[in-house]
Amino acid sequence: MREHKVVVMGPLGVGKSTLVQTLTQGQAVATEARNSDPSVGKEFTTVALDYGDIALPGGDRLRLYGTPGQQRFSYLWPILLAGAQGAIVLVDAGTHPGTAQAAMYLQAIAEAAPRLPVVIGVTRCDDNLPALRAWETWLQMHAPSLPVMPLDPRQMPQAMILMDVLMSQIECNAMVTIDE
Ligand SMILES: Nc1nc2c(ncn2[C@@H]2O[C@H](COP(=O)(O)OP(=O)(O)O)[C@@H](O)[C@H]2O)c(=O)[nH]1
């Protein structure tokens, strides 16, 4: 039996808790508190982390950790990334790539776990195709080797496709590591 630890990163309100809840079919543990950040219209926010444990076919387990996104919690990111097999970085199509904090999460991964397989999900695309394209262009320049896909984290089929892509990246990485 193998365990796969996967970390979900991204800014406040991007859909991290939603993704973890969707993938665990509402079974995840969440530590929500009243949001004290008035710039974000959200009543509750994650103060520690989301945690979900999923049984995979074949007996493997997937442990999903949603990190608190706020920069004041950045000390937690390397701790959560330690021993992770993969990461999902979520970005919000409603925010401008240049002003969003995506670079901060990618930098944290580059420092704490430079060869970690990473997949990027662009949430809140809804019908906003130009916003998705703007993010794809930005990511092409700043993280050219990472798969990028639109994601509504409330939708199980989309969440599964994202996980599938990440799991294949993880499998590839495992093969590379064996060859070394
Ligand atoms: N319309 C829309 N709403 C979304 C999407 N992703 C997340 N949300 C909503 O955004 C809110 C905040 O999501 P949450 O998972 O708590 O964000 P977190 O701070 O990253 O954990 C929730 O009410 C979600 O249902 C999306 O792609 N489209």
Ligand SMILES: [Mg+2]
């Ligand atoms: Mg959350």
